[in-house]
Amino acid sequence: MNARQAATTICMLVCAGICPAAAAGPLRTIHLDDDLFSGMSSDADYTGGGAIALTNEISDDASPGMLDWLSRMDRMTGVQASRYRYELELGAAAFTPADIARKEAILSDRPYAGLVYLSGALVQEQGALSSAVTTLTLGYLGGDFVPRAQRRVHRTMRSIQPEGWHHQISDGGEATARVMHERQWAGATMNFAGARLQWLYRAGAGIGFLTDVNAGVAARWGRFTDPRWSIHSSPTGLSDRAMFSHADHRDRFIYGSVSAKVPFYNALLQGQFRDSDVTIPSDARRHFVPEVALGLVIGLSRGRDLHYFIRAQLSDMRLPERSDTTVYGGVSLSW
Numbered sequence: 001m002n003a004r005q006a007a008t009t010i011c012m013l014v015c016a017g018i019c020p021a022a023a024a025g026p027l028r029t030i031h032l033d034d035d036l037f038s039g040m041s042s043d044a045d046y047t048g049g050g051a052i053a054l055t056n057e058i059s060d061d062a063s064p065g066m067l068d069w070l071s072r073m074d075r076m077t078g079v080q081a082s083r084y085r086y087e088l089e090l091g092a093a094a095f096t097p098a099d100i101a102r103k104e105a106i107l108s109d110r111p112y113a114g115l116v117y118l119s120g121a122l123v124q125e126q127g128a129l130s131s132a133v134t135t136l137t138l139g140y141l142g143g144d145f146v147p148r149a150q151r152r153v154h155r156t157m158r159s160i161q162p163e164g165w166h167h168q169i170s171d172g173g174e175a176t177a178r179v180m181h182e183r184q185w186a187g188a189t190m191n192f193a194g195a196r197l198q199w200l201y202r203a204g205a206g207i208g209f210l211t212d213v214n215a216g217v218a219a220r221w222g223r224f225t226d227p228r229w230s231i232h233s234s235p236t237g238l239s240d241r242a243m244f245s246h247a248d249h250r251d252r253f254i255y256g257s258v259s260a261k262v263p264f265y266n267a268l269l270q271g272q273f274r275d276s277d278v279t280i281p282s283d284a285r286r287h288f289v290p291e292v293a294l295g296l297v298i299g300l301s302r303g304r305d306l307h308y309f310i311r312a313q314l315s316d317m318r319l320p321e322r323s324d325t326t327v328y329g330g331v332s333l334s335w
Helices: 003-021 064-077 145-157
Strands: 027-034 045-057 083-096 113-126 130-141 174-186 190-192 195-208 210-223 230-233 240-243 252-266 289-299 305-314 325-334
Touching: 045 325, 064 113, 064 130, 083 145, 113 145, 113 230, 130 230, 174 230, 195 230, 195 252, 240 289
Parallel strands: none
Antiparallel strands: 027 045, 027 325, 045 083, 083 113, 113 130, 130 174, 174 195, 190 195, 195 210, 210 252, 230 240, 252 289, 289 305, 305 325
């Protein structure tokens, strides 16, 4: 069994164990990230990604084996959860240097990197205002799916073709993984300027192809009916996943967040076990990366919601020929 088959088998077992215990009516979400959504079309750094996700609550009448496993997770994480939710996500992410027309290895810029992943997350809700999220992500670096997808998109848009994917991190393919745990503490809602206001604090850490610690604060303001609000990092650590739980069609709110991470290892820059033509040395990486995000959530009819965000962060590299800021946007549709 090769690494790709092993990853698929593990994820199928996770899904088989969780899904039968789920309550009815899962929330389905399509996530799309791209620099175009921010109004900037640089095709550099994190150039884009996409994912499909399923979210659902785990029912109270789950099997004894499932309930025992959830109790062990509570003890391990120190959370006395009153309800549980799972999140399953399949996605991909693409990273490129600024000059994608060059075929030769570009040693003065970030390397090409493509990641395809499948992740499973357990959300432990401790009342309405506190939660923990534990995520296991199994991925595949250096495959040909991401390069082919980007070339097809550029061909459709009649834009410059990326020519340097044969220099990507782990070219030829290898398995990778990441485990992440985050905690969030939301404040009680209050009235402010004719609308509702709520704060949220968060902290977490990940180990694997991205190894880091992070912390941040967020606030939302507008009209929302559910006091539960949970934000956690995406499996790739590049954007946020938020719970809206079939938002009321009257919900309208904006939110902002300020956070920072301290990265210790990044396989998408440094490479992993296979040799890579281009890697970023430790002295060229930034070891404190602040970031800010602004977003808008609109509740639509029939339990749908639309989420848009724009995110800016200090680049995780210090390169003389590159901008110190990375900006991209994202759109999610849930139903």
